[in-house]
Amino acid sequence: MLNPKVKQLIQVVISLGVAVWIFWFLYRDIEFSSLKAQIQSSNWFWILFSLGIAWAGYWIRGWRWALLIQKQEGEAQVSANRAYHAVMVGYLVNLLVPRAGEVARCGVLSRTNGTSIGHLIGTVIMERTIDLLFLISVILLSFFLESQLFLSLAGELVDLNSLGNKLINYLPLLLGGLAVFALFIFILFKKFRGNGLINRLQQFLRQLYSGIQSIRSVKNPIGFWISSFLIWIIYFMTMYTVSLGIQSTANLSATQVLLVMVMGSIGMVAPVQGGIGTFHALVAYILIQFGVSETDGKIFAAIIHGTQVIQVMLVGLMSWIVMVKIPAWIKPDKS
Numbered sequence: 001m002l003n004p005k006v007k008q009l010i011q012v013v014i015s016l017g018v019a020v021w022i023f024w025f026l027y028r029d030i031e032f033s034s035l036k037a038q039i040q041s042s043n044w045f046w047i048l049f050s051l052g053i054a055w056a057g058y059w060i061r062g063w064r065w066a067l068l069i070q071k072q073e074g075e076a077q078v079s080a081n082r083a084y085h086a087v088m089v090g091y092l093v094n095l096l097v098p099r100a101g102e103v104a105r106c107g108v109l110s111r112t113n114g115t116s117i118g119h120l121i122g123t124v125i126m127e128r129t130i131d132l133l134f135l136i137s138v139i140l141l142s143f144f145l146e147s148q149l150f151l152s153l154a155g156e157l158v159d160l161n162s163l164g165n166k167l168i169n170y171l172p173l174l175l176g177g178l179a180v181f182a183l184f185i186f187i188l189f190k191k192f193r194g195n196g197l198i199n200r201l202q203q204f205l206r207q208l209y210s211g212i213q214s215i216r217s218v219k220n221p222i223g224f225w226i227s228s229f230l231i232w233i234i235y236f237m238t239m240y241t242v243s244l245g246i247q248s249t250a251n252l253s254a255t256q257v258l259l260v261m262v263m264g265s266i267g268m269v270a271p272v273q274g275g276i277g278t279f280h281a282l283v284a285y286i287l288i289q290f291g292v293s294e295t296d297g298k299i300f301a302a303i304i305h306g307t308q309v310i311q312v313m314l315v316g317l318m319s320w321i322v323m324v325k326i327p328a329w330i331k332p333d334k335s
Contacts (some may be wrong), residue, residue, distance in 0.1 A: 092319070244320070
C-alpha cells in the first residue's frame with residue numbers, strides 16, 4: 001500500500017503533467033517573436049490596472065470569509081486582514097496542488113486564531129456554494145445576452161441530447177448509490193459510537209455543519225451579499241481591462257468579454273494547478289469565435305493568466321510570511 005505522501009505526490013505530478021501537456025499542445029506552434037511583439041504593443045496601463053482590481057477582489061474575498069466565521073469561546077475574532085492573508089496563502093498553494101489551497105487557508109487561520117478546522121472548512125464549502133450559484137447566474141446572463149452564439153458553442157463542445165439521455169439513464173443508479181452510502185455511514189456510526197476515531201469524526205462533522213450553517217447567523221448579511229456580487233463584478237472588470245490593453249481584443253463588446261470570462265471561469269474549475277492549460281484553451285477558443293486570430297487569442301490568454309499567476313505568487317508569498325510570523329493561538333486556561 002502506497003504511503004499517503006507518495007500517493008499525493010503522484011497525484012500532483014500527474015495533474016501538473018496534464019496541465020503542462022495541454023499548455024504545450026496549445027502553444028507549440030506559437031513563435032516567441034509573436035508573443036514578444038504582442039507584449040511590446042500592449043497598453044500596460046490597463047494590464048497593471050487589472051492587477052490592482054484583482055487585488056481588491058482578493059481582499060473583498062477575505063472580508064467576506066471573515067463575516068462567515070463565527071467566534072467561539074476561547075477563540076480569537078478573525079479580522080478581515082488576517083482572513084485575506086489566509087486566502088492568499090490558499091491561492092498560492094493552489095498553484096502547487098489543485099484544491100489544496102482551501103484546506104491550507106483553513107489550516108493557517110486555525111493556527112493563528114484557534115478556530116476549528118471543521119468550522120472553517122464548512123464556511124469555505126458555503127463560500128464555494130455561493131460562488132457556484134453566482135457562476136450559474138453569470139452563465140445564464142451570458143446565455144440571455146448571446147443566446148445564439150452560446151447555443152452554437154455549447155453544441156460544438158457537448159452533445160446536449162446525448163448528455164441529457166445519459167443523465168436520465170444513470171440517475172436511478174446515482175441515487176441508489178448515494179442511498180447505500182448514506183446507510184453504510186449510518187450503520188458504521190451506530191455500531192462504533194464509542195470509538196475514539198468515530199467520536200472525533202462526528203465532532204468534525206458537527207463543526208463542518210456549523211460552518212455551513214454560518215450563512216444563517218452572519219452578522220452583516222447585506223455586506224456578505226454585496227461582497228459576493230462585487231467579487232464577480234471584479235472578475236469581469238479584470239478581464240475587461242486586460243482586453244482594453246491588448247490590440248487584438250480592444251474592440252470586444254462588454255457582452256463578448258462576459259462570455260470570455262465565463263469560459264475562463266469554467267477553465268479555472270478544472271483540477272489542474274491554477275487552471276494551467278484549461279483556462280488558456282477555453283479563453284482562446286471563445287476569442288476565435290469572435291474573430292480574433294488563433295495566435296492572438298492564445299497570447300491574450302497567456303498574458304492575463306501569466307500576470308495573475310505572478311501576482312498570486314508575489315502577494316501570496318508575502319501573506320505566507322505574514323501568517324508565519326504570527327504566533328500560534330494558545331487556548332486560554334479556564335482554571
